[in-house]
Amino acid sequence: MDGLIIIDTLDTILFFFMALSVGYLFVFAAAGMSKRGYSYPFAKKKYRFAILFPAYKEDKVIERAVQSFLQQEYPKENYDVVVISDKMKDSTNQQLQQLPIDLLIVDFEDSSKAKALNLAMDKLGDRKYDMIVILDADNTVQPDFLQQICNAYECGANVIQAHRMAKNLNTSTAILDAVSEEINNSIFRKGHVKLGLSSALIGSGMAFEYKWFKKNIKKVSSAGEDKELEMLLLKQRIYIDYMDDVPVYDEKTQKEDAFQNQRRRWLSAQFASLWEALPDLPYAIFSKNIDYCDKIAQWVMLPRVLLIGATGVLSIATTLINWEWSVKWWILLFVLFLALCMAIPDYLVNKQLKKAIRKVPLLAIMMFFNLFRMKGVNKKFIHTEHGEH
Template sequence: MSPFLFGCQFMLVNLLNYSISITSQIKRVVSMSGQLFFSIITPVYNGEKFLNENAQSWLKQTYPNFEVIYVDDGSSDNSRNLIEEIVKCDQRFKLVCQDHVGIAQAIKRGIQEAGSNYIVFMDQDDIAMPWRLEKTAEAFANGAELIMGDYEIIDEFGKPTGRIVSFPSFITSENLLLEQFKRTYFLGSAMAFKYKGDFEFHVDSGGATDYDISLKMLLRDYQFVYIPDILIRYRVHNRNTSANYSKQKQDVKTIFSQYEHQELFQHLLQKGFNPFEVSLSLGICYLFQNNLDVASPYLQKAMLLIDQSDRRTYQECMFYNSVLYFLLDAYDKSFELLHDLVKKGYNNPSIFNNIGVMLVYFDQIAKAKDWFNQARDLNKQYSDVAHNLKLLNDNHVDYRDYKFTTRLLREVLTHIQIK
């Protein structure tokens, strides 16, 4: 007997009749009260281990007007059969099958099959909180077109890790577009949006499809609303698409191949952002893609326009210019910028780690270890500094093997890095 059928037998004594009765009422509810109807899109690839919990979380919703579209992307495990059994339990669940062509194509197919333009995303291994759709409906009713909420991190076995990820306090609807060029603040599983059909999905965006979608919506002035509540439990494990950072960087590079950076610069200026903000954001964006020819002039321009009174953007500008110099093998200049940040009281662990790496390059091993230890004290889950301390303790002499962090560390780390 499959895990889900066992779950069905456990629940359906009281739940199946309830689910069917709710389903039969959906059309009447929509026509009589005008309540929104949601299409939930979930790409599936070899996800049989998690599908039972995923489906059960939708059955527990306090808001009944939805369909769940599972797009099986050519799974080789029992996922397809399990979804077929889920569909038999509740007709709000649907199965769409395709050959294995990737997550972006699966999302696109799901939206094509959707019965609503109010779209909710969730990955196969994540769990919706019971109030997710109800709170999402409230936000849409108040004018939202693009929605993001908080999420709780669980491990592979569903155990809470004690970590909750929220939008940073400095992010507002006014600056979100610019900040989105520096790094994405959208997790696909916690997203919802009203799709107007005014852009195309990039079919090769892979694990960064949520970035592609959110950036296009923000560029088109979709009304963003943040829900300060936990909407999902987000499962972190080595098989997360977004855990593979090297692949994710390539996906982001693919996304930005759609844009001319000069046109982006002018477009952002026309939206009212100042030249420093735009230069810094685009510089960081293209630096992350390792496109130094584009990143360098933007970061250098930002240095000329820098506002020292804004500590957050000052730290970003100095740090990412130090990364640029490091990648250009200008180690003295990179170290100088990092040291300036320390003198001004900045204590991000990425800064301390990178000073340590520079000291290794300068053959000042004892000092390097002290800086690595300070970085570890600030963030004990910091993988780069753990790697560097191990090399030092093993008396490893090849400085090229030490990890120079190219991004300011976020307060909450959500992924295990895959080499």
């Protein structure tokens, strides 16, 4: 009898914490279902931009991405494209040198995007820019991208996250990667902005006020540079806007091993950021820095795949032990699936998604083992192999 009481207590405690995570996702997923109620007016001034493409072993995609960006319907004298070439082939660098861009060739012993960005800012020196845009080497944008960012900046948006979305859906893994990103967009970006909170950053498709970025990028050193930038911004109470109608097309990982390596790096960055941010939580609470408190709450939560797996396993386990205990777990699992379904955009709901979902249990198991394989990952760059298109 005492054993059942202990199990019942543990069951209640576990349910409480899992329910907080599921409730959090549900609230912001529901908020993210509504469309943005306003758009920025056309800017009266043409602001100056620096566009950074950190490129580590990105020979397959970098030239195509840069060529695409150079098609902007924006005065060419008002933006400079800078490629930071790290461990790319001489032939790739020679091709890039033929383009109207600044090419910085580096050879870091331990490569990271943070090092590339810091070097680029040093090289730009005293050039006069209003904003800096960071794109991945495989990212492409629409011709009005810079004008849209310009419009937002003139209205006071000093930090902007654009809508990163999939450019390829050619494998089940790529589809799941795209779905995961769109769920993040709905919950941690669109839903947050709808409720007056800052958007999460995503690593590319980001724009920053130039002077702020130049000063603060020196404080960033890990492979989770976007999370470090988020901490700096939210500590300083700088709002991060999200522009859902400004797409940045990103190549999704096509193979399971690349998917898992990517998630392992993200997990490591999340735990490292949480460890660094937790000491600031009491001050954030007392100073009513809601955005910073919310960010810590995000990092405390289990990754979604693990949350699904854990809730499913506990639902089955409590059914076998005592079906009365299991009712609340099955309800929680239903609410979790409902939240995730609300967050998936219609264009991804098709037969291919139904087929891809079969991989989720395997990915959940692999993600669980990733929890024990994170040592040192946050200090180095894990290259994601790109396919040919």
